[in-house]
Amino acid sequence: MINKGKRPRANSATELFSLNNCTLCLPGASRPLLEIPRLQIRSGERLVITGPSGSGKSLLLSMVTGRWATELVYSGTRTSGCERIGYIPQRGQDALHPLMPLGRQLRKATGRSAQDVAETLAAVGLDDPQLLQRRPAELSGGQAQRAAVALAALSSAPLILADEPTSALDEASRDKILCLLDTVVSAQKALVVVTHDPDVADTLATRRIQLDSGKLRDDPAPALQAVPA
Known part of the structure; x- marks a missing residue:
């Protein structure tokens, strides 16, 4: 397992995203599938969302992206x-x-430029020039996951979501992807990771929340941390 270190958040952390009194439910249902009283995401943090299967983790990501199933009712x-x-x-x-x-x-x-792409792919361990010409179907599962991390790192998006990004990988590949997530995704970007794996949470999280039956079990309010210059 890789060393478990928490990346500190920047002093200038700003709010990127928030949910207030949000629900997703099926029409006519007596209770919501997901109920989020309050959630804030700030720049630079590594927020890990845990919970059992069916607890609403993927629904929470869909609430963040604004793309949920058409049959669901949002408020x-x-x-x-x-x-x-x-x-x-x-x-x-x-x-x-x-x-x-x-x-x-x-x-x-x-x-981004060809040089930026090549440098980022090299940073995620895809430094073989021949890989640039390959289609995704010609990549292994681990290579494709690294390429997905590179795509997120190259994007201008200040907020990156990762849905069980290591679930299909063996332990060695998982640890490599965790290192990449923490180093290639810049410190100014917020990273939100959904996982069942406690090692993922221990390795990445500067803050954790837990879902159970569509409800938050922990106080989701972020605590600002002072970071030495």
Whole structure:
């Protein structure tokens, strides 16, 4: 397992996103599927969301992105200061265009230069120039997940969401992805990770919240921390 260290948040941390008195429910249901009284996300923090299967973790991510199933009824106040929100799925291939070579699609999706793309791919361990010409189907699961991390790191999104990003990986690959998430995603960006794995939470979290049956069990208000210059 990698060393468990918490990345401190910047002194100038600002609120990027908030939910206030928000619910998602099925029409006519007696109780919501998800109920969030208050949640704030600030720049620079690593927020880890835990809870058993069916507790509402993925629903919470959909509430943050503003994209939930059409049959669900939403209420509440959702405030976002983010023009873009990045997303790292469980399977890296799901973040990538299946037919477009990796290097070209990362340049097209992010507007970054070929040099920036090559340097970021190298930073996530994809430094073989031949990988730039490969399509996602030609990558291993671990390579595709690294490419998805690179895509998020290259994006201009100040808020990155990751939905069980290590669930399909073996322990060694998981630890590598955790290192990458904590180092390649810049310290100014907020990273929100959903996971069942306690090691993921221990490694990444500067703050944790837990969901149970669609409700928050912990106080979700962030505590600002002073960080030495």
